[in-house]
Amino acid sequence: MGDDGDMALRKKALAAVLLASGAMLLAGVAAQSQGVPISGRDFTNAIEPVTIPDDLKAKLSVLPKDKLELITSGRTSRYVRPERMFTKLRTLSGPQLTAYIDAIISVTEAGEYKAGRDKPSIALNTKSPTFNAWKVQRPQTMNPKREDGPLELGKYIGGFGGSGIPTFANAPPALTYADLKAGKVDVAIVGAPLDMGSGWRDAVHGPVLLRATGGAGGNDMYSMVNPNAELKIVDFGDIAMDNLSTERSVHHVREVVREIAKTGAIPIVIGGDHSLEYPNLAGITDVHGKGNVGVVHFDSHYDAGRDRVHLIDHGQPVYRVISEGHVPGKNYVQVGLRARGPDAKTFQWMRDQGMRYHTMVDVERRGWDAVMKDAVAEAKVSAKKLWISFDIDVLDPAFMPATGTPVPGGLTMREAQPIMRRLCAENDIAGIDIVEYAPYLDTSYKTALNTNFLLNACLSGIAMRKKGLTQEHYLSPISSMDRPAPAASPPPPPPKTPLPKAAAPVAKGARR
Secondary structure: OOHHHHHHHHHHHHHHHHHHHHHHHHHHHHHHOOOOOOOOOOOOOOOOOOOOOHHHHHHHOOOOHHHHHHHHHOHHHHOOOHHHHHHHHOOOOHHHHHHHHHHHHHHHHHHOOOEOOEOOOOOOOOOOOOOOHHHOOOOHHHOOOOOOOOOOOOOOOOOOOOOOOOOHHHOOEOOOHHHHHHOOOOEEEEEEOOOOOOOOOOHHHHHHHHHOOOOOOOOEOOOOEOHHHHOOEEEEEEOOOOOOOHHHHHHHHHHHHHHHHHOOOEEEEEEOOHHHHHHHHHHHHHHHOOOOEEEEEEOOOOOOOOOOOOOOOOOOHHHHHHHOOOOOHHHEEEEEEOOOOOOHHHHHHHHHOOOEEEEHHHHHHHOHHHHHHHHHHHHOOOOOEEEEEEEHHHEOOOOOOOOOOOOOOOEOHHHHHHHHHHHHHHOOEEEEEEEOOOHHHOOOOHHHHHHHHHHHHHHHHHHHHHHOOOOOOOOOHHHOOOOOOOOOOOOOOOOOOOOOOOOOOOOOOOOO
8 A cells, every 4th residue: 555545544543533532522521511510610621811910011011912812811820820920020021031931831832732733542442352351241151050149158167267268258259130139138349449540559459458358247346246147248259440441440330330239239349449439429329319329428638630631530530420410519528638639729619519528627626526427417418328438548547558648647447437337327328439448558467457347347337227226326235344324313411410418427436
């Protein structure tokens, strides 16, 4: 084929890439417009215009009109803050001023997307025979015939041997949705080893390490409830991930969470990074309905980023959940925020959506009991069920060192365990995700142990609710030797003082 033919093929390929990219972008915009409309004060990709100070107007009037308009448009503000730029411009004149302005403009234009110059993405090979192979489930007809239901693989009768194969909470595995239905499963714990949403921080290995570490199963001494005895819990394996594409992976997560919930089981999703919150909530509201699920989101970060190149990552699930209408802002509550972000604009956006947030400033002022009482009430306004999204970095790094974005000053395990137990006992839980555990960042097993004990607190709370132990902050009376103080009774009357007896006469010569 000649050069002309090669050039024609290249043009067709480029056109296909641009068309596919445009379609993806339009689909993303359309998805964000579904459900509850976003407030008019949404600052996503917004650029605030810049006003030239009066003392610089004459000096900058020598600039060409197009350069001056670019500066006043605010586009350059993402690279040089206006106040810093103006301070510098006051010290420059002539060629130096022109060179400085040209440098700012060149950086701005180089940083922005330009059609024809920049490739927005590399199109997927839709002709590949393995395009969907990563998520195709094995047909059960290819396996030995068996009855539907959880697989009891116990190698030993009793003891701590479990199944002989590591599973979440020592629970039996289940392979299919038919297993969940036939087994009348209460809780299906499923791994979601997604790590592309955070970069390579090793959250991909979170599920397998938690299976290999104890603490999730067994009796809860605070309530004296054993979730393994009271609930039908299964390990539903791991959800398939395309760890080269968060965008592809999250859609499959949504499918799995939806299908688990349709069986009547409560999905508990073990991550993986926090980009999972978006498909988790999309999947659960596919079943329970948009607006019927409130969220209590534990995190040191707000995760409501909205202006990044990738439209979904571990710092942006909140925006997508709300913008697509899966959870109204009024039912979305964040707890434990303490990182250096967000900025004032993002806090304003959160308020405009009706979101509630309880930072560690609130906890410091009012204490955990008051904060959690408000958080639950806010999340349940007009919502029937509650989803708990738990980023382990909400805990202090002293307890959770194996997370990619640790922030000092967080919860202790002493605070977190009763909070999670009570949430699950005192509310109708739609599902839970526990995310951002990155095993390679912890040379001990501390993070895994503590995360599993939090999972046990959740399971214990769900089991308590099934047993009817839903009163506020229930604690088993047998777990403490303390006894209630006896009721106060009036003090006894003072004893009567007997009147003194008359002294007997003393015989003459006798001693007194």
